[in-house]
Amino acid sequence: MLDVLIITRNEEANLPHCLAALQGWTRKIFVVDSGSTDRTQEIAEEMGAEFVHHDWPGYAAQKNWALKNLDIVAPWTLIVDADEVITPALKAELMRVCDQDPEEIPESGFYLNRRLIFMDRPIRHCGYFPSWNLRLFKRGTAIYESREVHEHMLVDGEVGYLKPPMEHWDRRGLGYYVAKHNEYSTLEARALINDLQSDSSRIKASLFGNAVERRRWMKLRIYPWLPMPWVFRFLYMFILRLGFLDGFHGFRFCLFIASYEMFVKLKLLELQRNQPGVAIGILPDADHLVGDSTSVVEPDVAEVSAPSRIPETPGILAEPAPGDSASPVVSTGRGGVGLSVVILTLDEEINIRACIESLEGVEDIHVLDSGSSDRTCEMAREMGAKVSFHDFESFGSQRNWAIDNMPLENQWVLHLDADERMTPELLEEIRVLLAGDPEEAGFFVPSKLMFMKRWLKHAGGYPTYQVRLFHTGRLRFTDYGHGQREETDGEVGTLRQPYLHDAFSKGLDDWLAKHNRYSRQEAEQAIAEKAEGIRLRHLWSSDSVVRRRTMKRIAYRLPARASLRWWYIYLGQLGFLEGREARTYATLITTYERMTGIKIKWLESKRK
Template sequence: MCGWKIEVACVKERMTTSANNSGSPTSAAAGDSGRRHSNITVVVPTFNEEANLPFALESVKGWADAVFVVDSESTDHSREIAEKHGAKVVVQPWLGYARQKNWALTNLPIATEWVFILDADEAVTPQLRDEMLMIARGDAASQQMAGFYVNRLTYFLGKPIKHCGYFPSYNLRLFKKGKARYEEREVHEHMIVDGPTSRLRNLMLHEDRRGLEHLIAKHNRYSTLEARELTREQILRKGEDAGPLERGIATRRWLKRNVLPRLPFTALWRFLYMYVIKLGILDGLTGFRFCLFLATYDLFIALKMAEIRSSGLASGAVAVAKASPASTPPAKVQGLAIAEGDAPTVPLSQYAAVKDQSSLGTPLAATTPATVVTAAPGVAGAVAAVARVANDMPVVPKTDGVPIADAVRSDVVEMRAKLNPTKMPDGDFPAAGSVNVSILVPVKNEQRNIVECLRRCQWATELVVVDSASTDQTISLSQAMGADVYQFRYDRSTGWPKKKNWALENVPWKNEWVMILDADEYMTPELAQEIKRVVEGSWKPEGKFAQAGCGDGYWVNRRFMFFGKWIRGCGYYPSWNVRLLKHKLGRYERIGTLGDTGSGDNEVHEHIVLYTGKAGYLSNEFLHYAYPDLAAWIEKHNRYTTWEAHAMEAKDKGAVRAKMFGEPIERRRWMKSVARKLPFRPTLRFLYSYFVQRGFMDGYPGFVMCRLLAWYEFTSIAKYREMLALRGDEARRDSSNTSGRPS
């Protein structure tokens, strides 16, 4: 085995140097016109693969007769990289994993007798290349085998996984043209071959260089598709594959179908199987982390299967089961790391099912942009300027000129007629347009939430939606509900300011008071009436939590809804945030000097700090429906853990100080600073959330939430260590480059 280990290391070094320095085409025709034909066409499916694609293409340069890159409308530089390397680029909108590759096999002008499928995060070693050339250059008619399985060595966090049940790992990749197709399966599809197959001796390498955030996003999507596939098979009692599979693949699929769904604590069994039975322990700390990662993947599958079968989704499970993968359109996502709020398009008819069209008041005019209000500088402004410095608060830059609300879209009038914005939900809300407060809602692709969020805010005199170039119906729906929509353009080079701070600083507000809501947060009538009293000056601190404060801003509590239930434990209640404030007198803090953390353009766990004193506390609450399903929870917290990793690097330093006996947020930050130093943080987070914070009182949803919070800790730590490793690699490269320069 020592031979292949040394060879793999050498191959990786050569590929890295070549991929980083390549500047010329690497197709078969480039600089090698006199060589023998390989009789092999390479097909590479891509979507936003600029980090991986150079390595894949370098590994097939000079020997493949043709290289086709089948691109699914990438938004990065994948197509340019492919063309630069001499590949033939074919753009085909995404059809699904199996269908995309089957489309390529059917429609590409493949002129060779052999085809090789190569993913963009894989690379062919020279030994594998030579072995395939020996086969393909022979007489295809005399070759008994119709296809060959190739062993794949996977890298995780930059290190090879040689055990854990992941090596050897055979996939059918080399086959005779017309003799193999992918089975119709939503995920983890394999090839069905018309004829006998065999295994090749040599390796290809598998390493995704896009980091943990992308890897988690990818497995979030995989687990959703896997849960749907397994549910379909269970309901239809389907236990057979479309054709014969390689014995290792067939064994894994049998275990997934017949054993894992029947086991309690699926993730624990998967971890023990990989780490102990399959000797993951021999892969060291990387093997331990890899086993934990894939055990969590099995947990996601089990939870999502339970979610599909749970109340409200049972009928959907039957529909999923009866629909074949070929008839189920794939979700259109921006790669695999979905941007905040992105979801499949929801038809307008979902929002138009309003039986009672009676009006509760005069609708707000959506055809006129917000009036520009120029407030005269006064005592409040002077106090704010001094307090900024005293509180060590960063200055939010002013936009050049006054932002102008988006022009009203042509479909708004029709939408408004269907939605009837003034149709208030049940409850004692103030009359429409009767309270001099502005509602700020930051959004990106929030069509599934924005209508009901704004419907519960019609009592305010101003609704402002700050958008980040949504591609769904968010803008039109917001305007139909009476909101002015402003576009925020995030500067990724600095990561500052983020959306809410920009809005507080730059939107020409009509009112002194601003209430901030996310699109998945719903106002309650009790809170709306309390805000009315604050704005009118008649509010008095009454109730369990109410406190007066300085009078310029207020903490507001919220109830998290998860699995259709209010989570009272797990550390999720109470959950205080400063949301109501005089817009000139407070801003969100900045943690350290963080630039773009990759967590989106909206504030994550930053908090508002008032310039004029301590905020008061309101007694009523709003509702937070942040997670319509587990996939949404994982997607959002995947980005949040990236933010946590950057915050750990910045030592959590912000305007809100960590204090053991301070305000709730100060105490929470103090506890986080202590927890950062503890060993076994994921396990401790579960025990603390489930027992000390009484997650067990919330039943099954509480248990699931505490498991997910433990995963959150694990992922935050892993990303922090990944970030430190990357910093170290960069420092070593810089040092090497500096020492190599002539003095």
């Protein structure tokens, strides 16, 4: 007899396959859910499982709660994830074990093998097969160690192995797979910090222990000191663990996992800045690798309400620190700027105050929010901004909705994102421009990319332009990739002064989550444009935006385009002049390009 435990949240794509393989030969299936908003509960109940809700306390804690509180009475307990399927061969082995008298079986638990399905194809090498996980155990003999991620089961007694594999196949798509590993990388960085601070884990790290203990030792004693662990991870998986035998598919998978290692490393450095007493081998350099604000450790209200401080750099506005009375002595055109400003927001309490404060002298400021759950709207109102709500569909449609529906007092509108800052010089340029009643429909505005507390002039491709200032009666937006392009019958001019863009103000978690979404949109756009062909004459266009979009179309057709992007940023754009900041930025953009490329291949395979 066998009871089964499945932990779920929004698993409607996976759960039917998991439950179907368990029906008819198990005593009871428990589905413990932490707040699904899809059809998970409906599917579980329709297929005969017992559905239980329990708020999410963490991976190990959720499983331990279920083992302690559910009516698990069968001699054997099996734990599977919703994206795992028991194969017929493994089912036969499980039934063979469970049909015997438990007293006659010396083992208290069994490791089960898993075969990973990545982009609809199995991974047979790369160090991911065989993949042993302790999942079957006698009732009352097992508990999970207290660990945020990659938790291991602790069994009282001997353990054995069942060779037939189950399939590990998340059918929710690559976007979810990336999002899940973004979350895992944050949790793993936290777990490493905790392990370095204390020895609370019940699994010890030992070079001479079992496989789990050796792996834990490597993570704690070697990993923090490696300068680029993602490079070592790729070489280990693709060469030493024969990933090349899985072909180009295995190559993509090894690159994906190597990127995950990079996320862990950078998030470890984020946490190190917030816990400076933790030594992980690179403390002297940690200050160069992340900004002041992160989404890994949430700031308290006092930190949120203070304007972020941008260090003084030639040509860059330095905002006053909290308590400073002095303001930048630059004319802001107070009372003379016939300008309305629209700021697009979603959970931007970290950024919104500094964004609005940078608009000194502008009286008509609007925040268009798409459902913030933090204090964004409250803080915006406190600072005198008018707040409107509209569900987000795309950047183009959101900007058009603002034109059509918001009570804008002026026909000239400037659009900002909350992680962007105006400079007094740009406000002054706009004041002078609007005083002359310009005939143009809109204006391209350059931006300065802020990364690792500095302006990346070269690696950031300065100047890059977007139409942010425009006349509401002369210009509209259409969607393009993850952004938008402009539609107008009029001329579009160019401003000289830039605004500041701190793309990493909310930390790596937020940046990766956004670029996970963006990569899907870029992949869709790339597939659509492949059918349109390339007009090479556009490479010599006087319009930098047209040139850049033509180069992007060409790049989508290049082999190893992600790696080429790194070299283009670091050498072609002279990023090497900006040192480690440029290297890290180029690596992150390369990861984004790689996500886009993998999703292009995946979407194309789905449409064949």
